[in-house]
Amino acid sequence: MSILPTLKERFHAALQGMVDNPAEMVELVRPSQDPKFGDYQANMAMPLKKQLGRPPRVIAAEIIARLDVADLCEKPEIAGPGFINLRLRTDWLVNHLSAAIGDERLGVEPVAQPRTFVIDFSAPNVAKPMHVGHIRSTVIGDSLCRVLRFLGHRVTSDNHIGDWGTQFGMILYGYKNFLDQAAYERNPVEELARLYRLVRKMMDEESSRHTPCAEGQSDDNETSDGTDETSGSAHGVCGLQASGVQAAVLAETAKLHAGDAENRRLWGEFLPNCQDEISRVYRRLGVSFDYTLGESFYHDRLATVVDDLLSRGLARESDGAVCVFFDGMETPAEKGDSPHLPERPEGCCAQMGTVPFFRSETPMIVRKKDGAFLYGTTDLATIRYRMETWRPDAILYVVDHRQSLHFKQLFAAAQLLGYDNVEFQHVSFGTVLGDNGRPFKTRSGDTVGLEGLLDEAVRRALEIVSANDDAKPDGPELSAERRQQIAERVGIASLKYADLSQNRTSDYVFSYDKMLAMTGNTATYMQYAYARVRSIFARGGVDVEALRASGSPITLNAPAERALAVELIRFSEALDSTVVDYRPNQLTAYLFDLANRYSTFFEQCHVLRAETEELKQSRLLLCDLTARTIRRGLELLGIEVVEKM
RNA sequence: GCGCCUGUAGCUCAGGGGAUAGAGCAACGGUUUCCUAAACCGUAGGUCGCAGGUUCGAAUCCUGCCAGGCGUACCA
Numbered sequence: 001m002s003i004l005p006t007l008k009e010r011f012h013a014a015l016q017g018m019v020d021n022p023a024e025m026v027e028l029v030r031p032s033q034d035p036k037f038g039d040y041q042a043n044m045a046m047p048l049k050k051q052l053g054r055p056p057r058v059i060a061a062e063i064i065a066r067l068d069v070a071d072l073c074e075k076p077e078i079a080g081p082g083f084i085n086l087r088l089r090t091d092w093l094v095n096h097l098s099a100a101i102g103d104e105r106l107g108v109e110p111v112a113q114p115r116t117f118v119i120d121f122s123a124p125n126v127a128k129p130m131h132v133g134h135i136r137s138t139v140i141g142d143s144l145c146r147v148l149r150f151l152g153h154r155v156t157s158d159n160h161i162g163d164w165g166t167q168f169g170m171i172l173y174g175y176k177n178f179l180d181q182a183a184y185e186r187n188p189v190e191e192l193a194r195l196y197r198l199v200r201k202m203m204d205e206e207s208s209r210h211t212p213c214a215e216g217q218s219d220d221n222e223t224s225d226g227t228d229e230t231s232g233s234a235h236g237v238c239g240l241q242a243s244g245v246q247a248a249v250l251a252e253t254a255k256l257h258a259g260d261a262e263n264r265r266l267w268g269e270f271l272p273n274c275q276d277e278i279s280r281v282y283r284r285l286g287v288s289f290d291y292t293l294g295e296s297f298y299h300d301r302l303a304t305v306v307d308d309l310l311s312r313g314l315a316r317e318s319d320g321a322v323c324v325f326f327d328g329m330e331t332p333a334e335k336g337d338s339p340h341l342p343e344r345p346e347g348c349c350a351q352m353g354t355v356p357f358f359r360s361e362t363p364m365i366v367r368k369k370d371g372a373f374l375y376g377t378t379d380l381a382t383i384r385y386r387m388e389t390w391r392p393d394a395i396l397y398v399v400d401h402r403q404s405l406h407f408k409q410l411f412a413a414a415q416l417l418g419y420d421n422v423e424f425q426h427v428s429f430g431t432v433l434g435d436n437g438r439p440f441k442t443r444s445g446d447t448v449g450l451e452g453l454l455d456e457a458v459r460r461a462l463e464i465v466s467a468n469d470d471a472k473p474d475g476p477e478l479s480a481e482r483r484q485q486i487a488e489r490v491g492i493a494s495l496k497y498a499d500l501s502q503n504r505t506s507d508y509v510f511s512y513d514k515m516l517a518m519t520g521n522t523a524t525y526m527q528y529a530y531a532r533v534r535s536i537f538a539r540g541g542v543d544v545e546a547l548r549a550s551g552s553p554i555t556l557n558a559p560a561e562r563a564l565a566v567e568l569i570r571f572s573e574a575l576d577s578t579v580v581d582y583r584p585n586q587l588t589a590y591l592f593d594l595a596n597r598y599s600t601f602f603e604q605c606h607v608l609r610a611e612t613e614e615l616k617q618s619r620l621l622l623c624d625l626t627a628r629t630i631r632r633g634l635e636l637l638g639i640e641v642v643e644k645m
Numbered sequence: 646g647c648g649c650c651u652g653u654a655g656c657u658c659a660g661g662g663g664a665u666a667g668a669g670c671a672a673c674g675g676u677u678u679c680c681u682a683a684a685c686c687g688u689a690g691g692u693c694g695c696a697g698g699u700u701c702g703a704a705u706c707c708u709g710c711c712a713g714g715c716g717u718a719c720c721a
Contacts, residue, residue: 437713506650589668644681
């Protein structure tokens, strides 16, 4: 049993019959921020002053008198205004760690009540190269899948790719007018990407010719749930008229949607190539999906959604468009019978993210006046499919925060349709910005390609790996191939980590130097800590399996040993807090602390040259647990370790 | 106008009721006959945007203001 829940239980027992609200007070048991206040602290004595009418320190003493933690902690101490400070007993730490040695899960228990999650993330437009804007959704979503799964939840990952939008109209138009047949036969993906860029450029030029206000509107506002052809399209905010290339592109798109045989055939020919392209990137990133059901999958389900909304009186026509309004329509919450939300398993997941009531001036449009459907329509059809197919308790959308209004509307509409027994959660994240505080672009104004970014990260990693290997006291030990393999892992890890370590809600300023930095709070720091542990085992010729089976006792006498041990047992707390608000940076912060503790331990406590054989065995066990925790933690972030670097 | 987000050290950011607000980078000073110095130890650096309020306790919650970003009916 993890320590924090155990402590809470003990306090609950102590407070039972003493205070009115033991369950609430128990939440004030938490890890101490400063080791001098012990490992954990209980802060409920102060707020209980009013209820019990006694000074907090007296209350604290009463609680301690009723508290049975003798098997877990040293004698609790009262400090300051009435804090109860708890210091874990060394023998408890030792027992807990000893149990973790033989445990694949490192002492982390699966949740008591598993939930079923559908996680919607990445969602690129497949007809064009992936770029920097896709990193966050892909990396955060992948990590959340991994952590939730590890905790025992049922997780279905679904990549809702944009495979039906205007970008295919662009490629169709390009294919029909500017195809380089030889290039296409040689490398279809590359040629399609060229055509995409060409048509994109033509459209942009066309709109900047027609629109003085195009400045600032021509951004390729990639959002991860669909196409990004906003700008410069006939629907641009400047009211430009569709003409020339733009009109032609829209016409090709419309023909595709209407079932035009030629366009459907070409679409069917392009799509596998496009998918190969993104698959290659996913393979390199180590990201996979259970399902890839894109927009096209829902194409013939959209009319039903609209009909449903209309026939149930949930949508009405306005200016020729079919809309769901949120400006006064009664929702279940308003009628009083607030929607029944599933009980939240304790310590498991975020507050229910459904929108019990939501008012918006703007409606959600589900059918345009020209009869075409919008992404809200597709998203509703997708919800219906997911609910019927997987019956999830929660659906997470890992999507740019700029779409928050869309998701509010979507969730409210889904609730109107009766999907009110599920947690809808927009796991939003900030924008990747350039130095200028604007969405990140290259100097020429293009979006930054994801593959180029990976290459650059790996290139920089290779330089550092090589320099470090050359500087080793006994000379280099890595072959050129090995260096390259390591650089691949280290480079991609640094890229992912730079994203994951950020609080996802804030925008972040992209910087090659920061993202690819190999020192400080980076994946590299942890990979390095891991490699140093493994180096000890290699150098000492240690048989890890035998070590684990040996039953050698762990001792925690040195401060650095104890500090490391305390950090090790907090792994499950880190995972819990990651999942509470779907924030992987909780896990990166933990791993950084752990690697830090290990580095201190590494400096202060010699392992192979320990004073006694027993001490050496004990420290090897600590090393093993550290290595496994780092490896597992990084794995849950989608990051791989290396044995040497 | 309305809605959402952000404002914390020189820079980039954690922390989102608990004790003296933290880290990385940059700066300065130490540590290698010793398991990987991509490391470790230390010093310096902050009216937590401003003003009120709630509380035993506020960077954290509430209200108002200031500044920035994003969104705001037929793109996604």
